[in-house]
Amino acid sequence: MIEAGTVPPPNTLRLKRMGIDSYQEPVLYTRRDCHVCLSEGFEAQSRVEISLEGRRIVATLNVVDGPLLDESEADLSEAAWRLLRAQPGDTATLRHPPPLESLGHVRAKVYGRRLTPAAFDAVIADVAAGRYSDLQLAAFVTACAGERLDLEETVALTRAMVNAGERMRWSDGLVMDKHSVGGLPGNRTTMLIVPIVAACGLRMPKTSSRAITSPAGTADTMETLAPVELDVPQIRKVVDAAGGCIVWGGAVRLSPADDVLIRVERPLDLDSQGQLVASVLSKKAAAGATHVLIDMPVGPTAKVRSAPAAEVLARQLSLVGEALGMRVRVAHTDGSAPVGRGIGPALEARDVLAVLRHESNAPGDLTQRAVHLAGELLEFGQAAREGQGAALASAVLADGRAWRKFQQICEAQGGMREPPRAPHTLPVAAARSGSVISIDNRRLARVAKLAGAPKSPCAGIDLLVQHGDFVERGQPLFVLHAASPGALAYAAEYARSQPDTIHVVEDA
């Protein structure tokens, strides 16, 4: 008795790109009344499996009423376009995702039970494959926070995270690495440490990140001098040739579950020692490190706030590192001020070059910090005796060996280049004479971003004064750099509206 009619269309929709960035969560946008939603029973916030040419991802559904999409169209968030490697006009198939069995382990952890290594493997494999929604990730992160992971569980979680991604393997011998816990703004020591350490014969394949909320990440800064998007075989070639590299970690899938978990850990801001240890060490183990130096700033505003807390964390890093075949050494550094003078990729690169070339205007704080940490690594890797690492690092910087090694690394990564110079600059002057009593780093970072950093690598701020300096009225405090007159004027207006960013007080 059913009338013959058109067969319901298969569960496909045509992809249209609207350009919505829901951070890293894959989101699918469809019309509320599209045929797939109706026939499959998809609703706002349903989890939907999207497949395209054999690739599959799971996304959260946001339904749209109104003219943005028609009934045969779907949009994806930027993360979903990327993961699915889709193009506008592609036809994607939508289905109910298979049941997420590993959520049972998350529930067990929520209810206070210990998890086995196999349970962590199952959870982390699904996390790395993007099968968890942000809410499910938040539940897992919360269930593991505080002191809820014991040492064995932390080891199991770390191993699971390593196993869920690519691994770099190296020939016998030491592989040095470093990590900063809660990094400082403008802290470009990595670009100095790698050439110093490599110049002393130690191997150091370093992956770094791009800026997330700052005006520049190490990968952004390095990219103004040489290519940084290398794959694993290319990285191996560079390290075989030059002993070290400074590349973007995002181009290789080392511990990809870590990147997924971090996107919910950051906004939740829970103290979770087990997850911190697993995050740091899984990346290092996946990179094939044998010796890991942890730069751990301790202070009231730092991530680690007290000496006892630092002690506990250092001990757990060592034990978990050992279980994964790595030696871990912790260096305590000062965590108060930004380092160097430039803010923005090219301006920070210029600071690094000034130190490497031993120029008279090289920022002393950056040199000092790099020498300290490189010294620790040299002692750790037995390229220097205990207590003599910093002296060796200093000598290698002074006699040009580090500079030559840096050039060699850049050439091996694809060719060294000059950092771009901003076509538009504008000095911002002191409104009165007096002493600089404070510098607001967060506002300076914002000015640098208004000027275009890190998207315009040449953009940013060149800081001309330091805390405690005496300045005359009208004397430049910093110089704005920008790629366009508009961005320059815009950053300048903002700077003018925040006159205390560099706070000058008349002397009594």
Add this chain to the structure above:
Amino acid sequence: MIEAGTVPPPNTLRLKRMGIDSYQEPVLYTRRDCHVCLSEGFEAQSRVEISLEGRRIVATLNVVDGPLLDESEADLSEAAWRLLRAQPGDTATLRHPPPLESLGHVRAKVYGRRLTPAAFDAVIADVAAGRYSDLQLAAFVTACAGERLDLEETVALTRAMVNAGERMRWSDGLVMDKHSVGGLPGNRTTMLIVPIVAACGLRMPKTSSRAITSPAGTADTMETLAPVELDVPQIRKVVDAAGGCIVWGGAVRLSPADDVLIRVERPLDLDSQGQLVASVLSKKAAAGATHVLIDMPVGPTAKVRSAPAAEVLARQLSLVGEALGMRVRVAHTDGSAPVGRGIGPALEARDVLAVLRHESNAPGDLTQRAVHLAGELLEFGQAAREGQGAALASAVLADGRAWRKFQQICEAQGGMREPPRAPHTLPVAAARSGSVISIDNRRLARVAKLAGAPKSPCAGIDLLVQHGDFVERGQPLFVLHAASPGALAYAAEYARSQPDTIHVVEDA
């Protein structure tokens, strides 16, 4: 030295409506390069306070690249439009939200500490005001899951939830209420219980929900017979006049934090007795109930799976209810099959009317269930002696008192009307002769939604057979109802593609 120029625009953007429904989470969409994002440092996933004419909400930012929005425009998710009471073209101001101090309590709970009543008050006030992101809600829900709330904390959470919303207050005397734990599809007993109980002189102001994922909620079904969107003064008037009401709970802000928490509890699907108790009882306490009957289906596929589990839950409901000044009684019912014959608002209303009018085609299962639960309420409210409630309920149904009371309630709510009839119907016939061995309720619900329920109140399914019936080939199994020929054909095609929705097996 800064050039004079245009002052940066204030932190305002013009609202444009694209119609994106991110479920209930308020989301703000802006261009990544809009001036507010640049000057405030907002990034994808930033929390942003949006204010408009004194109203403020906090939303999560999704940034957009491309032509959807220009630099001076912003869009809101549907939840945000609603909460902000904004209109397209309004100019909203964007700011960093004030720090969310109550998150400290969530962290304390994550780390395993007990929370004080003041801590729950602070958290729940922020939750009800929409200041928590979905991730933060997930962390709170996870931290309170399992057995993590003790009795005192559950009482404190319930009180905090009541205090965060409106409260209905009644003159002295009993105020009856009921709640189903994990309700059944098609279970429209509420529309029978209220008139029966009110006809026996007990007061029963009942708020119900609309469909979330089902083809009809009680509020949707009731709305085909009378208005249901009443505010608190209107509800009071109806109950004063008729002794009871059946209205939509969404129109009054009773325990609004519960609605917020439920949107993350549902997808996480964690067992959390404390939260279940707080959710149920906060709504009832806010509605001013003195006597609450809990309909608790127990069974392997129900929310409550075993008799001991039911026992523990019942005890906690009683104790927390008592602390809030309510008496709680638990009725165990069978939780296996759907109830009634219609699926969809008007068709379910027709079943209810058939029972009330004592018509010959009234579904017996619906009558039976309503009589059982109404009987429990009558005994609980001392309108009948123990063991005689069901008989009284049955008599009140049989002699027309319940039907007259129902009409009185509908008139008081704004006027009784006939449920709409679908202009297009189509019987779906058995493909073979044999016995009905199973009915797939989930698929039937999907067919009803394809036909247009609950958006088209007349749409849905009229089920003509029951489990165990013998049918002849070509005999109609159910009739599809739809508002348009397109929806009818579409639902019919889907039904044809799923021939086992009503599974008929030839007798051996």
